[in-house]
Each structure stands twice: as structure tokens, then as C-alpha cells.
Amino acid sequence: xxxxxRRKFMKLSGAATLxxxxxxxxxxxxxxxxxxxxxxxxxxxxxxxxGVIGAMTGASAQLGNNAKYGTTIAVEEINAKxxxxxxxxxxxxxxxxxDPTKSLSLARELVTKEKIDAFIGPTNTTCAKAIQPYxxxxxxxxxxxxxxxxxxxxxxxxxxxxRTHINDRDQAIFMVKRAVNKGRQKIAMVxxxxxxxxGAKADMEAAFKQMGKQxxxxxxxxxxxxxxxxxxxxxxxxxxxxALFFTLGVDGAQISKALxxxxxxxxxxxxxxxxxxxxxxxxxxxxxxxxxTLVNTPTKCTYKENEPLPARQAALVKAFEDKxxxxxxxxxxxxxAVSFYDCAYIIKEGVExxxxxxxxxxxxxxxxxxxxxxANSNYKxxxxxxxxxxxxxxxxxxxxxxxxxxxQLVE
Amino acid sequence: MFQALESGMVMGSIYAxxxxxxxxxxxxxxxxxxxxGEIVMLGAMFALTFIVTSGIPFLLGLxxxxxxxxxxxxxxxxxxxxxxxxxxxxxLGWLMATLGAGxxxxxxxMLVFGTQPKAFPPIGGSELVKIFGIKLLPHDxxxxxxxxxxxxxxxxxxxxxxxxxxxxxxxxxxxxTKLMGISSQKIVLTCFAMSGIxxxxxGILISPITFVGPQxxxxxxxKGFGAAIIGGVGNSKGAFAGGLLLGILEALAMTxxxxxxxxxxxxxxxxxxxxxxxxxxxGVAYEKKV
Numbered sequence: 001x002x003x004x005x006r007r008k009f010m011k012l013s014g015a016a017t018l019x020x021x022x023x024x025x026x027x028x029x030x031x032x033x034x035x036x037x038x039x040x041x042x043x044x045x046x047x048x049x050x051g052v053i054g055a056m057t058g059a060s061a062q063l064g065n066n067a068k069y070g071t072t073i074a075v076e077e078i079n080a081k082x083x084x085x086x087x088x089x090x091x092x093x094x095x096x097x098x099d100p101t102k103s104l105s106l107a108r109e110l111v112t113k114e115k116i117d118a119f120i121g122p123t124n125t126t127c128a129k130a131i132q133p134y135x136x137x138x139x140x141x142x143x144x145x146x147x148x149x150x151x152x153x154x155x156x157x158x159x160x161x162x163r164t165h166i167n168d169r170d171q172a173i174f175m176v177k178r179a180v181n182k183g184r185q186k187i188a189m190v191x192x193x194x195x196x197x198x199g200a201k202a203d204m205e206a207a208f209k210q211m212g213k214q215x216x217x218x219x220x221x222x223x224x225x226x227x228x229x230x231x232x233x234x235x236x237x238x239x240x241x242x243a244l245f246f247t248l249g250v251d252g253a254q255i256s257k258a259l260x261x262x263x264x265x266x267x268x269x270x271x272x273x274x275x276x277x278x279x280x281x282x283x284x285x286x287x288x289x290x291x292x293t294l295v296n297t298p299t300k301c302t303y304k305e306n307e308p309l310p311a312r313q314a315a316l317v318k319a320f321e322d323k324x325x326x327x328x329x330x331x332x333x334x335x336x337a338v339s340f341y342d343c344a345y346i347i348k349e350g351v352e353x354x355x356x357x358x359x360x361x362x363x364x365x366x367x368x369x370x371x372x373x374x375a376n377s378n379y380k381x382x383x384x385x386x387x388x389x390x391x392x393x394x395x396x397x398x399x400x401x402x403x404x405x406x407x408q409l410v411e
Numbered sequence: 412m413f414q415a416l417e418s419g420m421v422m423g424s425i426y427a428x429x430x431x432x433x434x435x436x437x438x439x440x441x442x443x444x445x446x447x448g449e450i451v452m453l454g455a456m457f458a459l460t461f462i463v464t465s466g467i468p469f470l471l472g473l474x475x476x477x478x479x480x481x482x483x484x485x486x487x488x489x490x491x492x493x494x495x496x497x498x499x500x501x502x503l504g505w506l507m508a509t510l511g512a513g514x515x516x517x518x519x520x521m522l523v524f525g526t527q528p529k530a531f532p533p534i535g536g537s538e539l540v541k542i543f544g545i546k547l548l549p550h551d552x553x554x555x556x557x558x559x560x561x562x563x564x565x566x567x568x569x570x571x572x573x574x575x576x577x578x579x580x581x582x583x584x585x586x587x588t589k590l591m592g593i594s595s596q597k598i599v600l601t602c603f604a605m606s607g608i609x610x611x612x613x614g615i616l617i618s619p620i621t622f623v624g625p626q627x628x629x630x631x632x633x634k635g636f637g638a639a640i641i642g643g644v645g646n647s648k649g650a651f652a653g654g655l656l657l658g659i660l661e662a663l664a665m666t667x668x669x670x671x672x673x674x675x676x677x678x679x680x681x682x683x684x685x686x687x688x689x690x691x692x693x694g695v696a697y698e699k700k701v
């Protein structure tokens with residue numbers, strides 16, 4: 001009995017010692033290991049919150065609608081199929097009216113009050129510049145679906161920011177290369193004097209330098225200028241055979257109308273605009289002066305002459321129309337709206353790849369996506385490539401030949 | 412060069428129209444209506460609704476637009492100027508009130524009419540015509556002719572009618588006007604209504620050039636103030652001359668300078684003009700009292 005008791009005592013005391021040693025270690029391990037914490041968090045997770053900020057009122061409202069409509073449709077689809085990792089997504093949408101100060105205060109509200117897990121937006125480059133540092137400091141996975149300023153994506157400075165939309169620099173390279181390869185001799189660079197236009201000018205100049213060429217003329221103007229005759233005259237006086245339009249839809253329309261006055265429209269000159277020239281405002285306002293204008297467009301958002309719209313994109317158009325009304329494709333830029341749509345799916349892909357809601361793991365998972373079949377384009381990310389899109393995904397469409405926001409493929 | 416001159420004259424006429432309306436209000440109240448650009452924008456919005464969207468015949472649409480905008484201008488007077496009484500020079504409240512009203516008008520327009528600019532058909536069709544080797548729209552000619560007619564009309568009204576004399580008396584002193592049996596408030600109201608009518612006409616004339624949108628007069632409105640100052644605030648001849656001068660010099664300067672500096676050139680012209688002749692081309696020179 002005594003022996004048994006001693007053995008029992010030794011066992012108990014040994015177990016107690018081990019337990020005593022293990023307990024604090026367990027506590028420490030529990031506190032220190034993100035994996036354990038994350039596992040608990042994952043099992044407790046009731047919802048996955050995605051914050052969206054965009055300009056939904058004011059002059060840039062069309063851009064905000066792209067974000068609102070694109071993300072809403074994507075989240076509805078994802079939730080209908082069980083959410084992310086079985087957790088439903090809650091979408092919190094805010095309007096920053098294209099005001100960077102408001103954008104930052106809304107981002108703060110989304111992070112601190114709504115406890116967002118990921119963020120999509122905003123819709124203006126200046127707003128993106130205002131909120132990106134804050135989002136990255138707070139390790140919020142950030143998908144940019146529509147701001148095209150090339151400098152916004154910087155893997156070292158903003159490690160949690162990714163982009164689906166083709167950026168300005170890639171568009172500039174694409175347009176310059178195409179014009180030079182087509183044998184255009186005198187190419188005009190047309191851009192405004194805003195940060196966007198100045199950036200585009202630098203990008204186009206770099207692309208010209210890369211191609212060993214010089215632009216024939218550099219035409220700048222102020223955003224919203226009414227009399228664009230001086231710009232048109234500069235293009236005509238230089239006898240340009242190609243003009244690269246880095247202009248917003250309304251300004252581009254004013255320039256085309258001025259070129260019409262000087263009788264200097266296609267086929268005398270080729271007009272090739274970046275994606276904003278595809279805004280409905282350009283063709284509506286330029287009228288007959290828009291005939292023959294080419295525009296950059298994602299290849300996936302185009303259709304061939306006498307052929308129906310691509311099935312996937314046509315289904316998305318229907319989803320947009322069912323949800324937001326029959327005229328919705330006149331209120332948005334379809335390709336940009338589906339770029340935002342893709343943002344939601346890439347977040348889903350990132351979370352589900354590692355079955356984790358941790359920002360670093362989602363970031364790593366998105367960086368490992370090498371061929372994602374998006375609705376706007378095929379995306380390829382990497383640790384040094386947070387811009388998922390590239391010029392190989394671009395095509396040229398005809399501005400005046402469009403159906404449901406998609407352009408007829410020219411080349 | 413001639414194409415630039417034509418373009419400058421059209422833009423100058425638009426600045427002149429804005430300056431004319433600014434002058435009418437200044438001549439009776441001594442204030443600058445900083446919401447005037449936005450009233451022109453509302454004129455364009457109403458014209459778009461009546462003529463394009465509702466399909467009302469042009470002339471009837473024009474009359475309806477003029478009446479509506481005149482009412483808006485009168486309401487503006489009651490809300491932003493009247494509360495500060497007759498001695499407006501003693502208060503700067505009207506300045507903030509008219510500036511604020513402009514912002515309110517822009518936001519209402521965004522809410523009701525949307526934010527995307529819309530095309531407005533030019534008067535006389537969109538086919539370009541060639542005159543002396545210059546390609547221009549018939550609308551451009553209409554802009555020049557109508558502006559000239561409005562300037563002449565105001566010149567006659569102010570110089571040779573009882574209303575003109577009453578306006579001049581009101582601009583001198585509201586109290587003295589009352590003693591003469593003229594209701595200064597009625598005169599001021601009439602001037603606000605007239606400025607609204609000109610704003611409506613300006614809105615229709617500007618629309619095919621700027622497109623119709625809440626921001627359509629953002630820059631042009633400022634240049635309208637510039638034209639009024641160059642010509643001499645309170646003088647209808649000056650408004651017309653100032654507008655044309657600003658438009659033509661701006662267009663000619665653009666033949667030599669990159670268009671990106673257009674606004675800087677326009678305001679530089681304004682500063683130079685003011686520094687040479689502070690009272691404006693047709694303004695009354697300030698006299699030093701010893």
C-alpha cells in the first residue's frame with residue numbers, strides 16, 4: 001500500500017510538475033503564436049468584412065458606381081455559394097465624393113469601427129494616395145480596382161496593396177509601342193496638366209525613349225478647358241499622323257470637336273485614347289467627331305464584329321442590369337466595374353488558398369496567384385508584382401462600335 | 412490666325428454675356444453675385460430639360476427657361492442679399508451667402524440632373540460652314556449676334572429709358588431713390604430678374620460649347636468676373652468690350668504659348684489690364700479727394 005502510494009505520489013507529483021511547467025509555456029505559446037490565435041479566430045469568425053470607398057456622388061460619381069456595382073455583384077455571387085471559407089461577406093460601402101480628406105476619415109472608420117478584413121477601392125488616385133499608407137500600417141489587404149496612377153503600387157512601400165486595373169504606365173507603353181510599330185511618323189502626346197496628365201506625359205516620354213523615338217509634339221491643356229482649338233491646331237500644324245489621347249472623356253470630346261473644325265480627323269490622323277476615352281461621355285459629346293477613334297480596352301471585354309458578346313461578360317451585364325436597371329451600362333465603365341468585381345474574387349482566392357484570415361497569409365497567397373482567370377483580364381501576381389494586370393491583356397477597340405459597354409475589337 | 416480670332420470672339424462673347432449680367436446687379440446693389448456662373452449652369456440644365464428631354468419647341472423652351480431662371484435669381488436675392496439690408500457695403504455676409512448659394516446650386520444640379528455632362532444641340536445644326544476659309548458652326552455666329560444684341564439692348568435701356576434712370580438712381584442711393592418715389596427694392600428685383608434672363612440665354616448659348624453639366628461654368632464663370640473688371644464694373648459697354656478683349660487676347664496668346672497655360676494667360680491679361688486702368692476700360696476713374 002505504501003509502495004503504491006509512493007508510486008502514485010511520484011506519478012502525481014511528476015504530472016503536476018510537468019503540468020506546472022507546461023501551463024505557463026502553453027499560455028506563452030497561446031499568446032505568441034499567431035497560428036494558434038488565428039485558428040481560434042477562424043473558428044469564431046462570423047463574417048468577413050470588406051470595406052469599399054469610392055466617389056459615388058459629385059463629378060466622379062461614375063467611377064464610384066463602377067466600384068459599388070462591381071463589388072456588390074461579386075459579393076452577392078460569393079455569398080450565394082457559401083461565402084469565403086464558409087463565412088459570409090459583409091460589404092460596407094462609403095462615398096468619399098473624391099475628397100482625399102474624407103476618404104481617409106472613412107478608411108479610419110472602416111478599420112476601427114467596422115473592423116474590415118479587406119478593402120477595395122478607392123476610385124480616385126489622389127484619394128488612394130491619402131489612404132494607402134493608413135491601410136498598410138494597419139495591415140489591411142487592399143485591392144485597387146480602378147485607380148491607374150502607376151506609383152500607387154509599390155511592393156516595398158505598400159506591401160498589402162494590389163491592383164487589378166491596368167495602370168497608366170502600361171497603357172502609355174502599349175500606346176506608344178503600337179503607334180511606333182504601326183509606322184506612325186509624327187506622334188502627338190495629348191494630356192492634361194493634372195497629376196494624372198503629367199504622370200502620363202512622363203510615362204509616354206519614357207516609352208518613346210525606350211523605342212528610340214521622339215514625339216512630334218507635346219500638347220497639354222487644363223482639365224475642363226472649353227476652347228480646345230489651340231490643342232487641335234498644334235496637332236495639325238505638326239502634321240501628326242497619330243495622336244495619343246491621355247484625356248478624360250469630356251476633354252477628349254472637346255479636342256476631337258476642335259480637330260473636326262480644322263478638318264483633321266481620321267483617316268487623316270489616327271486618334272488613340274487610353275481607357276477613359278471609352279467613357280460614354282466621349283462618344284456622346286464628340287458626336288460625329290468620335291468616328292474612327294480607337295480606345296484601349298481589356299481584350300476580355302471586347303467582342304468581334306458580327307459575333308455575340310463573350311458569354312461570361314454577357315452574363316455579368318445581365319447581372320448588372322437585373323440588379324441596377326436596364327441602363328446601367330451607360331452609367332458605368334463596364335471594364336472598370338468588372339475590374340472591381342475581380343478584386344472581391346481575388347480576396348476570396350487569397351483567403352481560401354491558406355484557409356486563413358491573417359493579412360500576411362492572404363498577402364502571400366495573392367502573391368502566389370500566377371494565372372487568375374478574371375472577368376476583366378488574366379492576372380499574374382508575385383512578391384515583386386502587385387500589379388496583376390499587364391499590357392499583354394490590352395486590345396484596341398473602336399469607340400463608336402460598342403454594345404453594353406464593351407467595344408468591338410479592332411486589333 | 413483667323414480661326415483663332417473667330418474662336419476668341421466666340422469665347423469672348425460668352426465672357427461678355429456673363430459680365431453683362433454681373434454688371435446689372437452691381438449697378439443697383441453694389442455687390443458681385445458670385446453665384447452667377449451657377450445660375451447660368453441652371454439655365455443650361457432647365458433648357459436641356461425643356462427643349463431636349465421634354466421636346467418642347469425651341470422658342471417656347473427658351474421662354475420657359477428665362478422665366479424659371481428669373482424666378483431663381485429673384486429667390487436668390489431674397490435669400491442672400493435682402494437680409495443684409497440696403498447698406499450692403501457695411502457687410503460681407505452677401506459675399507459668403509452668394510458663394511454658398513453657388514455651391515448649393517451645383518450640388519442640387521448634381522443630385523437632380525446627374526453628374527455626367529450631356530450634349531446640347533447647337534442652334535442652326537451641327538454642320539460646319541466655311542466663311543472666308545474659316546470653318547465654323549452656325550451656332551458661333553448666333554453667339555456673336557445675340558451677345559451684341561443683348562449689349563445694345565442694355566445700352567439703350569440704361570441710357571435712354573425711365574427704367575435706366577431709375578437703375579442709375581438706385582445705384583446712387585437707395586434712400587434718395589425712395590424720396591423720389593421710386594421703390595428701390597422693385598428696381599433691384601427687376602435687375603435680378605433681368606440678370607436671370609441673361610443667364611438663361613447665356614446657358615443656352617454656352618451649352619453646345621461646354622456641354623451641359625454641373626461644372627460647366629466653373630472656369631468660364633471666373634473669366635466672366637474678369638471681363639466685367641477689365642471693362643469696368645457696372646458698365647454694359649465695358650462688359651461687352653472686356654469680354655471680347657479677354658477672349659481674343661486669350662486665343663491669340665494660345666497661338667504662341669502651350670494651351671496648358673491658358674488660364675494663367677487669361678488672368679495675367681486681367682491683372683495687367685487692372686494695373687494699367689484700375690477703373691476698367693469704360694469705368695469712371697477714381698478721384699483723389701484732398
